[in-house]
Amino acid sequence: MKIVAFFVILAGLAAVGADNASANPKYAGIVVDAKTGKVLYSEDPDSLRYPASLTKMMTLYMTFEALEAGRISLDSRVPVSAHAAAEPPSKLGVRAGSSVTVEQAIQALVTRSANDIATALGEFLGGSESRFAQLMTNKARALGMTRTTYRNANGLPNTAQMTTARDQARLGIALRQHFPQYYAYFSTRSFRFGTQTIGNHNRLLGNVNGVDGIKTGYTRAAGFNLVTSAQADGRSIVGVVLGGTSGGARDAQMRKLVAAYLPKASRGGASNLIAESRTPAAPVAVAASVPVPVQPTASPAVVAATSDVASLSLPNAGPVPSGRYEEKLAGASAYAPEPNARGAAAAVTAAMGARPMAVPTPAPEYMPQAAVREESVPATDSVTTASTRPSANSAAGWVIQIGVSQSRDAAMSLLQNAQDKGGQVLRSAKPFTVAVAAGGAQVYRARFGGFDDQKDALNACNALKKKGVACWASLQ
Numbered sequence: 001m002k003i004v005a006f007f008v009i010l011a012g013l014a015a016v017g018a019d020n021a022s023a024n025p026k027y028a029g030i031v032v033d034a035k036t037g038k039v040l041y042s043e044d045p046d047s048l049r050y051p052a053s054l055t056k057m058m059t060l061y062m063t064f065e066a067l068e069a070g071r072i073s074l075d076s077r078v079p080v081s082a083h084a085a086a087e088p089p090s091k092l093g094v095r096a097g098s099s100v101t102v103e104q105a106i107q108a109l110v111t112r113s114a115n116d117i118a119t120a121l122g123e124f125l126g127g128s129e130s131r132f133a134q135l136m137t138n139k140a141r142a143l144g145m146t147r148t149t150y151r152n153a154n155g156l157p158n159t160a161q162m163t164t165a166r167d168q169a170r171l172g173i174a175l176r177q178h179f180p181q182y183y184a185y186f187s188t189r190s191f192r193f194g195t196q197t198i199g200n201h202n203r204l205l206g207n208v209n210g211v212d213g214i215k216t217g218y219t220r221a222a223g224f225n226l227v228t229s230a231q232a233d234g235r236s237i238v239g240v241v242l243g244g245t246s247g248g249a250r251d252a253q254m255r256k257l258v259a260a261y262l263p264k265a266s267r268g269g270a271s272n273l274i275a276e277s278r279t280p281a282a283p284v285a286v287a288a289s290v291p292v293p294v295q296p297t298a299s300p301a302v303v304a305a306t307s308d309v310a311s312l313s314l315p316n317a318g319p320v321p322s323g324r325y326e327e328k329l330a331g332a333s334a335y336a337p338e339p340n341a342r343g344a345a346a347a348v349t350a351a352m353g354a355r356p357m358a359v360p361t362p363a364p365e366y367m368p369q370a371a372v373r374e375e376s377v378p379a380t381d382s383v384t385t386a387s388t389r390p391s392a393n394s395a396a397g398w399v400i401q402i403g404v405s406q407s408r409d410a411a412m413s414l415l416q417n418a419q420d421k422g423g424q425v426l427r428s429a430k431p432f433t434v435a436v437a438a439g440g441a442q443v444y445r446a447r448f449g450g451f452d453d454q455k456d457a458l459n460a461c462n463a464l465k466k467k468g469v470a471c472w473a474s475l476q
Contacts, residue, residue, distance in 0.1 A: 026223045026243025029253070030165040031261045034173050034229070034236040035269030040261040045166040046147065049242045052217030052225050053090075053113045054163070055155030057171050058136045059121055060109055063102065064179040065139075066125055069470050074103040083129075084119040087154065090201075091116040092193065106182075107191040111200045113216065115154040122153030129153055140167070142276045143174050157219050165240040172214050172227045172238040174274040181466065186213025186229070203251055204228060208258055214238075216247075224250040230258050235265035275458065276472045398457035400429070400448045400464070402471045408433055411444035418448070418469050425463040 028044040039045070066072045077099040085096035092114040094100060100108070105121050108114040119129055126132025129152055136150040145167035151158040176183045189206060190199045204211045210232035217225035224244035230237050239257045244250025402418050405411040415431040429448035436443055451457040457473035464471050 024223075024243060024245055028165040028242040029240060029257065030169050031237055031239040031257050032169045032173065033265045033269070034176070034231075034238050034273070036266050037173075037269075037273045038266070040237065040264055041257060042165070045169075046164050048147065048162045048164060049225075050157070050219060050222035051148075051155055051161065051163040051168070052219040052222035053115075053155040054168055054215055054217040054225050054227055055136075055150060055153065055161065056109045056113060056118050056217075057168070057175060057215050057227065058140065058150060059118050059132075059153045060106060060185075061171065061175055061179075062125055062132070062136060062139060063106060063121060064175070064182045067102070067182065068179065068465055068468070070468055072102055072125075074101065074106075076102045078102055078105050078117070078120050078124045080116065080120045081123055084116050084123060087115040087119050087156065090114055092198075094120075104191075104193060106185050107188055108193070108198070110185050110188050110213075110215070111191055111198045113201055115156060118154035119152070140171075143170060143274055145170055155217060155219070157221055165242050168227050168240045168242070169238050170274060172229055172240070175214065176229055176238075177274060178465070183213070186215070202226075202228075203247070204254060204258075208255055210262060211258065218247070226250050226254050228254050228258065230262050232262060234267040235262055237262050237265050275474070397449065398451040398454055398473060400451070400457055400461050400471050400473050401445055402448070402464070402469060403446045405444050405446065408435070408444050411446040414446040415448070418446075418464065418471075421467045421469050422460075422464050423467075425460055425467070429460065 026049065028047050028049055029042065030039060030045040031041040032039055063072075067074065078101070079099045080094045080096060082096040085094060090113050092100070092108045092112060094116060100117060100120070102121075105117045108117040109121070122129040122132035126135055132153055133150045136153070137148070140148040140150065145163070148163040148167045149160060151161040155161070175186075187205065188200060190197055192198075201216045202213070204226075205213070208230070210230040211228055212231060213229050214227045222243065224241075224247050226241045226244070228239045228241075230239070237258070239254055239261070241250050241253050241257070244253060403411070403414045405414060411433045412431075415433070419426050419431065426448055428450060430450040431446075431448055434445040434447060436445060448460075451460065451473075454473070461471045461473045
């Protein structure tokens with residue numbers, strides 16, 4: 001009996017050793033209720049990881065934003081440069097000097113995760129891929145992705161390009177909520193390009209109940225990544241798995257997370273959790289509702305709108321060594337949101353527990369000459385209503401801002417344009433302008449007030465976006 005017990009103990013020790021050997025320090029995961037922002041599950045959600053091709057989610061966010069603002073259309077041609085054509089696989093294999101449509105580019109990113117087309121889109125929208133990467137990082141900050149930095153449009157290896165599971169969940173929610181008219185592309189099972197029929201890398205589509213996207217990713221340094229959206233029975237979640245040891249292990253883990261946490265998600269909640277906020281790095285456009293065509297070599301047209309956790313026997317997790325990232329942050333300044341960027345963005349930040357971090361100060365070349373930085377705005381603003389009947393409520397409560405102009409007349413024109421397009425959406429809203437000091441000059445914010453609460457303002461802004469009017473809602 002003693003001999004049997006001895007071998008049992010040895011077997012147990014061997015099993016423990018095997019578990020430790022299989023522990024995956026790259027792993028990070030999170031599941032978020034997409035209607036309330038509540039974190040249903042997390043493991044190392046704020047540890048830095050490489051995004052790999054999850055990067056293309058932000059490339060697509062920027063593309064959808066340009067489509068919504070009217071700066072490009074689905075039929076616009078995206079030229080493929082020699083640099084883009086030379087990117088390594090996965091790729092569509094388009095020759096340098098040729099082009100694809102924006103819609104083909106979207107489908108190529110969603111299905112094949114084409115690196116060449118992601119680079120081409122970045123050059124098309126940003127003038128250069130490096131400039132586009134800075135715009136991607138600025139957008140990440142505006143969405144509350146405080147620990148994400150982009151250096152390219154496709155996710156190919158770059159030691160300074162990093163993210164977290166929490167940030168990717170935030171982006172996944174934002175994609176679905178901000179662009180419902182384009183989100184269906186993430187459900188594309190396959191598409192035809194020339195003689196090719198290209199299938200989607202996401203093996204959960206059509207195989208897991210409720211899954212409707214979003215994106216896979218892999219590099220040797222990152223491991224196998226996956227962001228998944230699932231909706232069923234009025235419930236909605238976004239899950240993230242980073243650093244899987246294989247595609248099969250990653251997919252199996254996501255299946256477990258969807259099965260365990262989708263039934264626990266709420267059936268009710270806010271209509272739009274991720275509200276865009278101003279950041280010190282984000283330039284402010286002069287007119288948010290005026291479509292600006294994008295030229296392949298032009299500067300980018302920047303438009304302002306700008307927990308109880310059940311155990312699933314997950315692998316032991318630990319952060320990747322942080323030294324390789326910290327050296328890139330030398331001389332960084334601390335990021336602090338604009339004081340009045342509150343409301344929905346602040347609520348979901350609290351719910352998801354986003355952690356601020358030091359971020360690189362943007363290089364001067366990324367700041368347009370005419371950019372206005374709103375953090376220089378004085379504490380008190382002078383308010384002028386655009387209507388003939390001034391309202392005491394114009395500058396209080398929840399508001400929608402549609403743009404900033406250098407003259408009051410131009411700001412009022414923006415308001416009139418929004419009213420013409422918005423119709424019934426703005427029937428009870430009160431248009432007004434706010435004069436603010438910026439860099440020694442005076443500019444005018446074009447806003448609508450009179451909304452009873454956060455939900456009303458967000459719903460109105462979402463409706464305006466569908467009508468081609470860029471906007472953002474905030475507490476005045």
